[in-house]
Structure formats: C-alpha cells, structure tokens
Amino acid sequence: MTKILIVEDEPNMVAGLRDNFEFEGYEVLSAYDGSEGLEKALANSPDLVLLDVMMPKMSGLDVCKQLKAKRPSIPIIMLTARGQEIDKVVGLELGADDYVTKPFSIRELVARVKAVLRRSHTLPKEHDRYSFSDVEVDLRTCRIARAGKQIEFSAMEFELLKYFICNAGEVLSRERLLEDVWGYDRYPTTRTVDAHLVRLRQKLEPSPEQPRFFLTVHGMGYRFVG
Amino acid sequence: MTKILIVEDEPNMVAGLRDNFEFEGYEVLSAYDGSEGLEKALANSPDLVLLDVMMPKMSGLDVCKQLKAKRPSIPIIMLTARGQEIDKVVGLELGADDYVTKPFSIRELVARVKAVLRRSHTLPKEHDRYSFSDVEVDLRTCRIARAGKQIEFSAMEFELLKYFICNAGEVLSRERLLEDVWGYDRYPTTRTVDAHLVRLRQKLEPSPEQPRFFLTVHGMGYRFVG
DNA sequence: GTATCTTTTTACAAATTTTTTACCATCATT
DNA sequence: AATGATGGTAAAAAATTTGTAAAAAGATAC
Numbered sequence: 189m190t191k192i193l194i195v196e197d198e199p200n201m202v203a204g205l206r207d208n209f210e211f212e213g214y215e216v217l218s219a220y221d222g223s224e225g226l227e228k229a230l231a232n233s234p235d236l237v238l239l240d241v242m243m244p245k246m247s248g249l250d251v252c253k254q255l256k257a258k259r260p261s262i263p264i265i266m267l268t269a270r271g272q273e274i275d276k277v278v279g280l281e282l283g284a285d286d287y288v289t290k291p292f293s294i295r296e297l298v299a300r301v302k303a304v305l306r307r308s309h310t311l312p313k314e315h316d317r318y319s320f321s322d323v324e325v326d327l328r329t330c331r332i333a334r335a336g337k338q339i340e341f342s343a344m345e346f347e348l349l350k351y352f353i354c355n356a357g358e359v360l361s362r363e364r365l366l367e368d369v370w371g372y373d374r375y376p377t378t379r380t381v382d383a384h385l386v387r388l389r390q391k392l393e394p395s396p397e398q399p400r401f402f403l404t405v406h407g408m409g410y411r412f413v414g
Numbered sequence: 415m416t417k418i419l420i421v422e423d424e425p426n427m428v429a430g431l432r433d434n435f436e437f438e439g440y441e442v443l444s445a446y447d448g449s450e451g452l453e454k455a456l457a458n459s460p461d462l463v464l465l466d467v468m469m470p471k472m473s474g475l476d477v478c479k480q481l482k483a484k485r486p487s488i489p490i491i492m493l494t495a496r497g498q499e500i501d502k503v504v505g506l507e508l509g510a511d512d513y514v515t516k517p518f519s520i521r522e523l524v525a526r527v528k529a530v531l532r533r534s535h536t537l538p539k540e541h542d543r544y545s546f547s548d549v550e551v552d553l554r555t556c557r558i559a560r561a562g563k564q565i566e567f568s569a570m571e572f573e574l575l576k577y578f579i580c581n582a583g584e585v586l587s588r589e590r591l592l593e594d595v596w597g598y599d600r601y602p603t604t605r606t607v608d609a610h611l612v613r614l615r616q617k618l619e620p621s622p623e624q625p626r627f628f629l630t631v632h633g634m635g636y637r638f639v640g
Numbered sequence: 641g642t643a644t645c646t647t648t649t650t651a652c653a654a655a656t657t658t659t660t661t662a663c664c665a666t667c668a669t670t
Numbered sequence: 671a672a673t674g675a676t677g678g679t680a681a682a683a684a685a686t687t688t689g690t691a692a693a694a695a696g697a698t699a700c
Contacts, residue, residue: 215543220562224562232555342645342646342647343646344646344647345646357555358554358555359555359556363528363532364532367525367528367529377648377649377650379648379649379650379688380647380648380649382687382688382689382690383647383648383649383689383690384647385688385689386689386690386691389689397689404687404688404689405556405569406568406569406655406656406657406686406687406688407568407569407570407656407657407686407687408556408569408572411555411556568656568657568658569657570657570658571657602658602659602660603659603660603661605659605660605661605677606658606659606660608677608678608679609658609659609660609678609679610658611677611678612678612679612680615678623678630676630677630678632666632667632668632676632677633667633668633675633676
C-alpha cells in the first residue's frame with residue numbers, strides 16, 4: 189500500500205487529511221512537528237511526504253532540505269499558508285516536488301499527490317543512492333563512503349546492507365535474512381547473521397558498541413533505521 | 415502443530431520426507447495417489463501440501479488445480495522430476511506456491527516449506543495497524559507508540575498484544591492464550607499469563623491498577639476491549 | 641599449490657526476557 | 671462474615687538470546 193507521511197502541527201488538519209487519504213486507499217503516517225517528521229520519514233520510508241512549512245521545532249523548509257539530502261527519491265509536497273509565496277519558491281529550490289497553498293481543496297491536494305506519485309514512479313528510479321548518518325551508499329555501483337572516504341565491503345556485507353536498506357524500518361528475523369540474502373542453497377547457522385551484523389556495525393556505526401542504525405530487536409531479529 | 419500433507423506415490427520418498435519433517439516438529443499426513451491426496455487435503459486442512467507431479471490416478475497438476483479451487487489458502491509446493499520444466503510453469507500457473515526439482519536436498523525443501531508457511535501466515539498485510547486509547551500499534555514494523563512516543567516491547571509481549579487485538583472483545587482463557595500465543599510445545603504454568611498481563615497493563619493502561627482495556631473476567635480469563 | 645581474503649562456526653560472557661514463587665488482595669458462595 | 675478459589679504483583683530464579691573475538695573452513699587469486 190502506498191504510504192503517505194503528513195507532517196503538520198495542527199491536529200484538525202492532520203485528522204482531515206488522514207480521513208481523506210485513507211479513504212483514497214493510502215496508508216497514512218503523521219508527525220506533529222518538524223523533527224518528528226524528519227525522523228519518521230527516515231524511519232518509515234513513505235512514498236510521499238506532505239510537509240507544512242510553518243511548524244514548531246523545525247521549519248518545513250529545513251525538513252525538506254535535510255530529507256532531500258538523505259532520501260532524494262522521496263517526493264515532497266509543501267503546504268504553505270497564503271502569503272508565504274517566497275517560501276514556496278524557496279521550497280522548490282530546496283527540492284520539494286510541488287506545493288499547495290492553504291486553504292486548499294482536498295480534491296486538489298489528492299490530485300496533486302496522485303500526479304507527483306505517478307511522476308515519481310515513472311521516473312528513472314533514483315532508488316540507487318541512499319544515505320544515513322555520514323554514510324553514503326550507491327546501490328548501483330556498489331560503493332560505500334563514510335565521511336566522504338571509501339569503505340571496502342565484501343559482497344556478502346554489501347548484499348546484507350542492501351537488504352537492510354530496502355527493508356528499512358521492518359524487523360527482519362534471522363531466518364528471513366538467511367533466506368532472502370543468503371538464499372536457499374546455502375545453510376549457515378543463524379549465528380552467521382549476528383557475525384555479519386557485528387561487521388556492519390563496526391564499519392558503519394558511529395559507536396559500534398551502541399548501535400543507532402542497526403538495531404537489535406531482542407527475540408525477533410534486527411531492524412535498520414536510517 | 416503444523417500439519418503437512420505429502421502426496422507422493424513412491425513409499426521410500428514418503429518415508430524419508432516423513433522422517434525429516436517429523437524431526438523438524440511437523441505433523442505429517444501422507445497419501446499415495448492423487449485422488450487420495452485431494453481427499454485428505456480437503457478432509458484434514460493441512461497447513462501445507464507437498465505434491466508430486468507424476469502420480470497414478472490423478473496427476474499432481476489436477477490435484478493442485480482442484481485443491482486451489484476449493485481451498486485457495488492452503489499453500490502447495492510441487493515436486494517435479496528434472497526435465498519436467500513445463501510442468502513447473504504450469505504448476506505455478508495453477509496456483510502452486512513453489513516447486514522443487516528432484517533430486518532435491520532435504521534441507522532446501524525444509525527451507526522452502528518454512529518460507530512458504532511464513533509468507534502464508536504474514537499475508538494479511540492490510541489491517542496491520544491498530545489503535546486504541548492513545549496507543550498506536552504497527553503490526554508490520556512491530557512498533558508500539560503511546561501518545562506519540564515509542565514503547566519497548568519484548569517479543570512475547572508483542573505476540574500477546576497482537577493476539578488480544580486480533581481477538582478483541584472475546585474472553586480468552588489462560589489455556590487458550592497459552593496454546594495460541596505460547597504454542598503447543600510450551601506449557602508454562604498459568605500464572606505466566608497473569609504476569610504478562612501485568613506488564614501489558616503497566617505499559618498500555620492509563621491507570622494500570624484500574625484497567626480499562628485489558629479486563630479480567632473472573633474465573634474465565636481476560637478480555638481486550640479496544 | 642600457496643597465500644590471501646571472506647565466510648562460517650564455535651565458545652563463552654553479558655544482556656535480556658520469561659517463568660516461577662510467594663504473599664496479599666479480591667471475589668463468589670455459603 | 672467465613673471460606674476457599676482466583677487474581678495482582680514484586681522479586682527471585684531460570685532460560686533464552688545476543689555480542690564478539692578467535693578459530694576453522696571455504697573461496698579466490700596468483
């Protein structure tokens with residue numbers, strides 16, 4: 189199901205949007221300020237973000253800039269109040285894909301969301317680059333850089349990392365990882381997964397002994413939040 | 415216990431498979447030709463069917479087609495001899511969930527069985543979010559938030575909560591909970607359930623000592639009303 | 641074949657969860 | 671109200687799961 193993240197500080201607005209988009213068949217996530225919004229966008233990889241400009245903690249523009257830096261492929265539609273014309277322009281410069289001026293008709297917004305999604309889906313998938321923390325991953329050329337410097341990854345490590353990135357936010361059991369990353373014809377014990385996690389953490393975590401991105405979910409498996 | 419039906423005309427093969435799957439903890443049924451297989455599948459509702467293609471009386475393909483028509487949700491893995499490539503394709507078209515080519519490694523077959531079972535269990539992706547009170551539960555990413563803030567749940571706690579949600583409104587006896595959430599092979603004393611309820615309440619009830627959602631039904635069990 | 645690099649296994653400590661225990665409160669019934 | 675059964679809960683005990691280094695096994699390149 190297509191996931192939409194709404195970042196907006198006014199609860200009534202969120203509720204209204206949620207109703208409408210859920211009615212349209214979307215899965216709706218919401219966040220009530222900028223920093224929460226950025227966090228949820230990175231953690232849940234929504235298909236599109238609706239982003240209010242005026243918000244507490246972190247302005248929509250900052251969220252837009254930071255999100256586009258880390259996830260260039262997630263489309264963003266900015267919600268601006270009338271009279272924030274300048275912001276609109278700036279927003280587009282920052283990488284927003286479209287903007288809508290409040291008060292807007294919900295039908296117009298839905299139409300724009302659909303349009304942006306259609307464009308983003310037919311676009312030459314930019315799904316080949318990904319970044320989190322100070323790490324940049326190029327899924328296509330299989331290169332990984334940390335703080336701008338190349339890091340060597342073995343084939344297995346890279347496959348595993350790729351799988352985590354493609355399934356960010358989800359809890360991945362060791363069984364599932366073995367099956368989907370290692371494949372049917374190889375049968376390492378499950379501790380193999382743990383051993384690899386150690387190396388992923390050593391290479392990519394700011395402090396490997398206290399993971400922030402490659403999290404353990406006790407009794408269930410691992411979860412990557414980037 | 416998970417039930418597997420093996421439909422295969424060669425007794426040695428059946429015996430070998432039976433040994434292995436019983437060792438893995440499955441209950442094994444068997445049938446030695448197609449029509450017997452179909453009959454047993456319909457009568458016993460196994461969790462999965464291993465189906466040989468080449469068999470007397472009724473080919474595996476026919477069994478597959480008829481079984482999928484009557485019980486679409488029972489997963490089927492086809493066993494085909496090398497050189498029956500066409501059959502594989504047809505089998506998948508007829509609704510088989512996977513296929514394995516003879517001779518196959520038993521470990522691979524076991525892995526595929528597990529994979530198909532896991533997929534078939536995690537299928538209902540639609541209603542994967544639930545909320546009550548100020549609590550939001552995401553069944554897919556295994557996350558629980560209260561008033562917008564993440565709460566840590568152990569694997570067991572999460573499974574139990576999931577079961578309550580899926581059976582909201584019903585009175586669930588301790589025995590039933592032990593059986594369905596803990597599984598047939600584990601029988602902790604019944605107070606274990608109570609201990610877990612305490613934690614569920616502490617984490618999710620507005621005032622845990624006066625539960626509003628996780629209710630006790632004296633002498634019967636617990637009822638979740640969300 | 642040897643050297644080198646990668647992957648898997650092993651082993652044990654550490655962290656975390658689950659189960660049990662024990663005691664007291666509450667409830668239903670007489 | 672007395673009695674016995676049932677439920678709440680903290681804390682101890684038991685069991686499970688995970689982190690990690692190091693050894694073993696397997697691949698790959700030379």
